Amino acid sequence: MTDPFPVERNIVCVDCGGTCHLLTYLDDETPPAPGDVLAYRCEDCLDRWDVVVPDEAGGDTDLDPLSR
Numbered sequence: 001m002t003d004p005f006p007v008e009r010n011i012v013c014v015d016c017g018g019t020c021h022l023l024t025y026l027d028d029e030t031p032p033a034p035g036d037v038l039a040y041r042c043e044d045c046l047d048r049w050d051v052v053v054p055d056e057a058g059g060d061t062d063l064d065p066l067s068r
């Protein structure tokens with residue numbers, strides 16, 4: 001089964017190499033959008049990491065046609 005979320009629930013702490021757990025609640029009905037900030041807490045050093053959800057395309061951002 002595919003994970004419906006484009007983000008990681010756990011990331012590796014760049015400080016101590018421990019596991020950081022997602023603090024932000026993810027709802028199946030409202031997956032995080034690009035630009036949303038997800039907070040993680042390291043279980044080892046208790047550092048908090050804020051990660052911005054990347055654009056799904058991974059680069060190019062088309063202009064919203066409604067905003068022209």
Ligand SMILES: [Zn+2]
Nearest residue numbers: 013016042045
């Ligand atoms: Zn850590």
